[in-house]
Amino acid sequence: MTVLPDDGFSLAAEFPNPSHEQWQRLVAGVLRKSGKDVPESAAEEALSTALEDGLATRPLYTAGTAGSTAGTADGHTGGVGFPGFAPFTRGGRPEGGAIAGWDVRQRHDRPDPAHANEAVLADLENGVTSLWLSIGEGGIPVSALDRVLEGVYLDLAPIVLDAGAAFDAAARELLRIHGERGTPAGSVLGNLGADPLGHAARTGAYDEVPTLSAAAAELARLCHERYPGLRALTVDALPYHEAGASAAQELGCSLAAGVAALRELTAAGLSSDAACGQLEFRYAATADQFLTIAKLRAARRTWARIAEVSGAESAGAQRQHAVISPVMMTRRDPWVNMLRTTVASLAAGVGGADAVTVLPFDHAIGLSDAFARRIARNTSTILIEESHIGRVIDPAGGSWYVEQLTDELAQAAWEWFQEIERTGGSLAALRGGLISERIDATWRSRKAKIAQRKEPITGVSEFPLLAEAPVHRDRAPEGPSGGLPRVRRDEEFEQLRSRSDAWLAGTGNRPRIFIAALGPASAHTARTSFAANLFQAGGIETIHDPVSVDASSAAAAFAASGADLVCICSSDALYADQAVPVAEALKAAGAQRVYLAGRPGEQREAYLQAGVDEFVFAGGNAVAVLTLALDRMGVA
Numbered sequence: 001m002t003v004l005p006d007d008g009f010s011l012a013a014e015f016p017n018p019s020h021e022q023w024q025r026l027v028a029g030v031l032r033k034s035g036k037d038v039p040e041s042a043a044e045e046a047l048s049t050a051l052e053d054g055l056a057t058r059p060l061y062t063a064g065t066a067g068s069t070a071g072t073a074d075g076h077t078g079g080v081g082f083p084g085f086a087p088f089t090r091g092g093r094p095e096g097g098a099i100a101g102w103d104v105r106q107r108h109d110r111p112d113p114a115h116a117n118e119a120v121l122a123d124l125e126n127g128v129t130s131l132w133l134s135i136g137e138g139g140i141p142v143s144a145l146d147r148v149l150e151g152v153y154l155d156l157a158p159i160v161l162d163a164g165a166a167f168d169a170a171a172r173e174l175l176r177i178h179g180e181r182g183t184p185a186g187s188v189l190g191n192l193g194a195d196p197l198g199h200a201a202r203t204g205a206y207d208e209v210p211t212l213s214a215a216a217a218e219l220a221r222l223c224h225e226r227y228p229g230l231r232a233l234t235v236d237a238l239p240y241h242e243a244g245a246s247a248a249q250e251l252g253c254s255l256a257a258g259v260a261a262l263r264e265l266t267a268a269g270l271s272s273d274a275a276c277g278q279l280e281f282r283y284a285a286t287a288d289q290f291l292t293i294a295k296l297r298a299a300r301r302t303w304a305r306i307a308e309v310s311g312a313e314s315a316g317a318q319r320q321h322a323v324i325s326p327v328m329m330t331r332r333d334p335w336v337n338m339l340r341t342t343v344a345s346l347a348a349g350v351g352g353a354d355a356v357t358v359l360p361f362d363h364a365i366g367l368s369d370a371f372a373r374r375i376a377r378n379t380s381t382i383l384i385e386e387s388h389i390g391r392v393i394d395p396a397g398g399s400w401y402v403e404q405l406t407d408e409l410a411q412a413a414w415e416w417f418q419e420i421e422r423t424g425g426s427l428a429a430l431r432g433g434l435i436s437e438r439i440d441a442t443w444r445s446r447k448a449k450i451a452q453r454k455e456p457i458t459g460v461s462e463f464p465l466l467a468e469a470p471v472h473r474d475r476a477p478e479g480p481s482g483g484l485p486r487v488r489r490d491e492e493f494e495q496l497r498s499r500s501d502a503w504l505a506g507t508g509n510r511p512r513i514f515i516a517a518l519g520p521a522s523a524h525t526a527r528t529s530f531a532a533n534l535f536q537a538g539g540i541e542t543i544h545d546p547v548s549v550d551a552s553s554a555a556a557a558f559a560a561s562g563a564d565l566v567c568i569c570s571s572d573a574l575y576a577d578q579a580v581p582v583a584e585a586l587k588a589a590g591a592q593r594v595y596l597a598g599r600p601g602e603q604r605e606a607y608l609q610a611g612v613d614e615f616v617f618a619g620g621n622a623v624a625v626l627t628l629a630l631d632r633m634g635v636a
Helices: 020-033 040-047 063-070 113-125 142-148 164-181 196-203 206-226 247-267 272-276 289-310 334-350 370-386 400-422 426-431 434-451 491-507 521-536 551-561 572-588 601-610 622-632
Strands: 103-108 130-134 159-162 190-194 230-236 279-285 320-324 355-357 512-517 541-544 565-569 593-597 614-616
Touching: 020 040, 103 113, 103 370, 113 130, 113 142, 113 370, 142 164, 159 164, 164 190, 164 196, 164 206, 190 206, 196 206, 196 230, 196 247, 196 426, 206 230, 206 247, 206 272, 206 426, 230 247, 247 272, 247 279, 247 289, 247 400, 247 426, 247 434, 272 289, 279 289, 279 334, 289 320, 289 334, 289 400, 320 334, 334 355, 334 370, 400 434, 426 434, 434 491, 434 622, 491 622, 512 521, 512 551, 521 541, 521 565, 521 572, 521 593, 521 614, 521 622, 551 572, 565 572, 572 593, 572 601, 614 622
Parallel strands: 103 130, 103 355, 130 159, 159 190, 190 230, 230 279, 279 320, 320 355, 512 541, 512 565, 565 593, 593 614
Antiparallel strands: none
16 A cells, blocks of 8 residues: 655645634525524524424534534444444444345235246346245235245245234244255245234234244244244334334334343343344335434444343344335325335445345335336346445445434434333333324324425425326235324325316316416416416316416406416515406406415405415415315315
8 A cells, every 4th residue: 555645735725724603604694695684603503404303404514513422322432333343333244235235125915926926036037135025914825935935046045024923824834945945954044024013013913912922932042043044033113114103213113122022032041142133123214315324323323232231242233124115105106206215225225224125116006017126126236236335334424414313313212212111111102002192293293294395295295297197006905904004195195186086087177276377477487386286286287377467367368267266376576466456356257266376475464355265385284275175176
């Protein structure tokens, strides 16, 4: 290695070193020019973005900020460490994914054995490295497992089971198949998928947990003694994420479930190291890339603390399976899901997940076809083979933002985990309603932001395409239910669009609204675009008036449009002169409801008296506006 001489040369040597106070002063000046008069000390707070769990994204991170990770609430000092060493924040292995990237794990749940086998073989021949099989209720029958795995080299392709309450029968069947095909015990890889608490969270079958836990412990002992490459238990955080949990709640619930599993396994005679070695944790990866990266790093760090306290000396590195979030997958414009899953899988890989499952873009619609599965597996392949994401160990490490977010998320998750433990543990918190109540409160808050389009959904609440041809898939079997609910970001907008579809099928036309654009394009374009986005998100077709010179021309154009509703769009200056006569003329022309795009300000009463029924603006409750609009038009 060549060492360059230290000649004191610095590219920034001729520039002064700015202070934090100078930066605050400049930011405060810019804010004042934009109409926000804030003191210099509050400049960062004014530009911060609030996240869930009491976290916030600040506009500036420095080395001094990142230094706060030195001591944390979970008891660790030096919370970052090195890759492959406690507390494993930077990765569970020293080499990270530098050898082969991550395990590309594809999910299969098609009940028909022949079709499932065809899909399994196609995946394994084209880049998938392990299989995640949904067995039993809503998936592949246990008796069909042998047929589904026909032609699969079981010593090369790890098998991960997801069988709910039937995990023992599914596991025994898989082990029977291994034995029948002569797979060496040391080559049996994967996970038997026992998850009693996850099943209880899904179904509400809390009384079954003791029996299922005993069966899971027996499988864990069997794997530990006979199959060194096989794990018995999964700690699945997806039931909490799919119920609407925040990142910290998802982590805290998984930690509590993991601790409950450790207690069961050690009580059954396994050592702490052996018990930790039987667990694999499953987390959701979303298109919020930095939060996903921080979540996976924080999960390893907090679990390392639990393993340390439990006395596990060599098995503190959490094994992680990241799955693309079903919550963020949309049914409308499903092609956009390809972009969401790409960002989410990138975040999962950068965050250090050992295995990543990319859900096909049509996952929310029904059973995925071959094209969708191909795109899903190729997403990981491109990231690993072409973008070389796996060749960099902890790519986000050292980013002051990521390190701070990891630290704050770890502390929030640890506090929630401790609260669950104080109630008696994961099962008690589920049975008593603590977990469901807290998650429900989080989801209700998030639903309000989605309804207000503060959390935009491309293709659904933003830039919808009403003329989009629907994507049809075979109906997917219903999964287990009865416990925590399954939520989707698009659910309220989906209901609105479904009402519009039914109206179209019955009448031949979609519900319509007329856009009365006043003045030149420079005056109305911003608000006509806003209004079109808003109403089309509810399945309401927008009819634009090319030229509305005055009240009479606007009224005539509305009458000719065949619409029942109308939205006036222009600048505040033109509203002051024209909004009142235009609203009066539109009402006289038969408009059932007149909207005005923008906040009314001091003219509110005058506009209302003229016939304006409602004001629509950024930050308003779009779902409420659209629901009422469809109701007014009689769209059932």
